Amino acid sequence: MASNRGVVYLGPGKVEVQSIEYPKFVDPRGKAIEHGVILKVVSTNICGSDQHMVRGRTTAPTGLVLGHEITGEVVEMGKDVEYLSKGDLVTVPFNVACGRCRTCREQQTGVCLNVNDARAGGAYGYVDMGGWVGGQAEYVMVPYADFNLIKFPDKARAMEKIRDLTMLSDILPTGFHGAVTAGVGVGSTVYVAGAGPVGLAAAASAQILGAAVVLVGDMNQERLKHAKSVGFEPIDLTKSDKLEELIEAVLGEPEVDASIDAVGFEARGHGSQAGTEAPATVLNALMTVTRASGGIGIPGLYVTEDPGSKDEAAQHGNLRMRLGLGWAKSHRFYTGQTPVLQYNRQLMQAILYDRLPIAKVVNATVIPLSEAAKGYKDFDAGVAKKFVLDPHGMLTG
Structure with a gap:
């Protein structure tokens, strides 16, 4: 079986990169799904929202795999996925959304009604957001892929601007x-x-x-x-x-x-x-x-x-x-949570056509997945950087 590593919350002030389960086409309730894809994570960012959990300021359970800012390459697909292909490079909204409920149909994907049994709204690797496994990892499963994911039209061009485009998932x-x-x-x-x-x-x-x-x-x-x-x-x-x-x-x-x-x-x-x-x-x-x-x-x-x-x-x-x-x-x-799908396509265009140099603005700083714990520590200390994790070395060579 393929291996996987991810950033795991171990308690207030402590995260660690550990071996974790390779993704399966199963939702947090244990139900098999066919509408998802498995991504090889190209980039995944440390977010200030993650820091709230790591500081112990939420009810996040230990053992939670963190990470909701994800850009990745499709490596496996469920049989119900129609409009994506293996090898596609995609941006992942941090909202987990079904695309079928009332709020999703109103483009309010931050409060999807079907992806979290406890409340409206789901997210990857976040407390109270439905139990979806986070993407600060080498591989991650994304459900309702045809609805949630946006494919970059030119993969090579996107990789040239990946430090900017990785910001489309959330911030x-x-x-x-x-x-x-x-x-x-x-x-x-x-x-x-x-x-x-x-x-x-x-x-x-x-x-x-x-x-x-x-x-x-x-x-x-x-x-x-x-x-x-x-x-x-x-x-x-x-x-x-x-x-x-x-x-x-x-x-x-x-x-x-x-x-x-x-x-x-x-x-x-x-x-x-x-x-x-x-x-x-x-x-x-x-x-x-x-x-x-x-x-x-x-x-x-x-x-x-x-x-x-x-x-x-x-x-x-x-x-x-x-x-x-x-x-x-x-x-x-x-x-409330941002309904990312309302904005990320036009923001992608603004990046690709040099209207929005967001990587420079937030001082995007690429580090390997193995240095995630240090990235969390430095970010918590207030450095003027946005840490981008590079699980497979695709951003640095």
Whole structure:
């Protein structure tokens, strides 16, 4: 039998590359399926969402094979797969979606009704997302392949831009979704909370949507320096308790047209409160600085349970939000998992035709699968990099 290796969560702060089972055409319930494919993983990325689990901030079980950002080559197919062929290079949306339920038919593939017995929505290698095996591995099974997968039209051309195209599985469409749902358009002033990879992807998305200026806020000096180097206005949140003052110093006014939360539930206070856990601080700050009738896109992850939080309410997913402020300003809020299939084809075209150099924007850094544990450690320390795992050495030669 063919071998396989994957990144396995072993408990808070610990992951390890281990031998894992080679994929089978079986769903998490144990039911045989014929609509899937097995992929040889060409690239698979470490995501900030993975870090939440690895830090012990979720109810993720030990033994979970991680990884929901996957690009791969088809090596085996179920007999019900009609429109793909062996050898095809494909991008995999992180959403597991059936393509048949009401929400999938509405293009809301982030909340598919048929791939998770516990709740709406499925994902690979993620807590509470249906039990689908993750793709930080050498091989992975992808179900409902004809619906979920997008084939790159020119394999050789795609491999030339694979460091960019690997971002199509999650962070680029997630950042784009945040910008779209915030209402970013031509001439918009935009504030993005968080200078990590998703925040930078959101900032790049705002630019391609026509924003006049994009401000990116963080407390990590290395990430702020990188954000400036790729064309965004850095906002150093260590400088003041009042975000509106920092924005006014750049724009001449204390508000923006649209804002994006790329931080999520592990948010911390800034200024004099720097380092203090404050799960709702980003949302409250965005309501303060977003103009009346403006939009707030929230692609940052919020969880139903955060057992590692020091805040008792947040342990159960409750946040101390100033919702009255947002209501008074007629804000639009848009939350939830990104429905990747709404965006990744057009974003693929933007990459292939040199409109969106996302690998440069997020500082894509390729490492072998064997160095995954070090990649997790470095990413958790706040380096200004997006780690791309190369299980078969196809990105580095």
